Amino acid sequence: MIARGVLLLLLVAAPVAAQVCLGGTEESAGRVAVAVGRAAEGASLVGGDFAWQLAPSVALFGDGDVTVYPNPFPHRDRLAIGVAFLIAGAPRVSVCFTPAIETERIDEFHVRRIPLGLAVGWWMPLSGDQRRLEMTVEPFFVHSHEWIGAFTRQSNFVSGRAGMVRVVRRVLLGVEYEHAFDDDARWHLRARLGVTF
Amino acid sequence: MRRVVLVALLFAVAACADRSPLAPDAFGRAPCRPPSELVAMVITPPFAPLAMRSALIHSADALTLLIVGTPQRDLQVAFRSAATKIEIGDYDSACRFVALAYGVLRTLPPTPATLPERDAMRLILALTAQSLSGFGRE
Numbered sequence: 001m002i003a004r005g006v007l008l009l010l011l012v013a014a015p016v017a018a019q020v021c022l023g024g025t026e027e028s029a030g031r032v033a034v035a036v037g038r039a040a041e042g043a044s045l046v047g048g049d050f051a052w053q054l055a056p057s058v059a060l061f062g063d064g065d066v067t068v069y070p071n072p073f074p075h076r077d078r079l080a081i082g083v084a085f086l087i088a089g090a091p092r093v094s095v096c097f098t099p100a101i102e103t104e105r106i107d108e109f110h111v112r113r114i115p116l117g118l119a120v121g122w123w124m125p126l127s128g129d130q131r132r133l134e135m136t137v138e139p140f141f142v143h144s145h146e147w148i149g150a151f152t153r154q155s156n157f158v159s160g161r162a163g164m165v166r167v168v169r170r171v172l173l174g175v176e177y178e179h180a181f182d183d184d185a186r187w188h189l190r191a192r193l194g195v196t197f
Numbered sequence: 198m199r200r201v202v203l204v205a206l207l208f209a210v211a212a213c214a215d216r217s218p219l220a221p222d223a224f225g226r227a228p229c230r231p232p233s234e235l236v237a238m239v240i241t242p243p244f245a246p247l248a249m250r251s252a253l254i255h256s257a258d259a260l261t262l263l264i265v266g267t268p269q270r271d272l273q274v275a276f277r278s279a280a281t282k283i284e285i286g287d288y289d290s291a292c293r294f295v296a297l298a299y300g301v302l303r304t305l306p307p308t309p310a311t312l313p314e315r316d317a318m319r320l321i322l323a324l325t326a327q328s329l330s331g332f333g334r335e
Contacts, residue, residue, distance in 0.1 A: 041227050073228035074289050106228065108282070108290040146224045148293050149278050151271075153224045184226045 020121025020134045021096035022059040022084050023051025025196060027130065031172060033194025035065065040187050043069045047078075047190070057086035061098070067188070078104045084119065094121045098138065109148045115140040115159065126166070134165040134174075142180070157182035163192075170196045220300025222293075229292035231326030235299055238323035243331035246283045246291065252321045253280035256298075260314045260321075264305065271301045272318070279325065292329050295322055 023031055030052035037045045047065025054060055062081040069075060082100025089095070098117035104110070119138040126133055140159040146152065158181045165174030172194045179187040222232045257276035261269050275298035282291035299322050305315060 069228050072288070074287075076226070076228075104226065106226075106289060107287050109224075109229075109293055111226065146226075148223065148290060148297075150274055151220075151223065151297050155224075180226075183221055186226055 019094040020123045021094045021119040022053045024053035028196035029053045031196045033192040035190040035192045037190025043067045059084040074107045076106045111146045113144045115142045130169045132167045136163045220297045222296035235326040236330050246328040249325040250280045263311050
């Protein structure tokens with residue numbers, strides 16, 4: 001049953017019309033990128049992300065990173081995977097609903113989150129062959145479940161992400177900023193380098 | 198367009214949900230820093246957190262005897278976990294357990310019968326917090 005489902009997904013996966021919030025372009029169905037950046041508390045960040053447009057209005061996406069804090073603080077690992085659903089689209093502007101599952105860990109402290117995003121993407125052609133500029137703004141509502149040992153807490157907060165990507169043929173270069181509007185006021189700024197496929 | 202408005206409305210309503218008030222320092226998504234209120238209670242030269250291990254275990258075993266119910270269990274678990282984490286050098290987790298123990302301690306009723314135990318636990322937590330904040334964590 002699962003194999004049949006995966007096969008069906010693979011069959012419908014094909015280059016489709018460009019919708020920035022789904023991560024595709026006219027020539028490609030997805031992208032993969034690596035990222036480096038800075039984060040709150042003087043930390044540095046290394047990570048990566050991907051997006052794969054499975055159908056004209058559905059894409060699978062994921063991202064993960066390691067946040068390295070100054071010594072002697074431990075590092076933080078984060079991994080997220082989700083699905084983007086196109087809910088409104090025009091030739092250059094698109095809006096997607098982006099539910100995801102996210103996991104995070106600092107030593108014995110664990111977090112599971114469900115970020116529900118509303119990604120608004122817009123692109124414009126640049127002079128030259130297959131060159132374009134993409135912009136994305138994505139507010140999130142985040143439900144978070146945190147625990148350490150037997151102690152747990154649940155919380156909800158709002159977060160936001162904004163990014164800009166320059167695509168030249170199959171290469172993409174971008175910058176992205178994310179900020180959580182909660183007690184921690186966590187933020188990160190990262191540069192991305194990737195390819196479309 | 199209607200769908201976009203609906204999803205945005207859903208966000209706004211859901212974001213109004215409450216948060217748990219217990220020991221927010223313990224659940225921070227950045228590396229843990231001991232509660233500043235606790236650190237400010239004592240002033241000492243920097244010392245190794247390992248020096249507090251026995252006092253933390255004593256808190257879990259003896260000082261919680263007069264506390265009853267869930268707070269007693271929570272304090273015992275938090276003190277023991279802090280001691281264990283200090284022993285293996287996991288200071289971030291130890292700091293979170295110290296913040297949790299302090300959060301539970303603050304919820305205890307101010308009954309005269311438990312005053313000596315509560316004061317002793319507070320002092321032990323303050324000293325542990327001081328050692329964790331000073332031991333290479335500035």
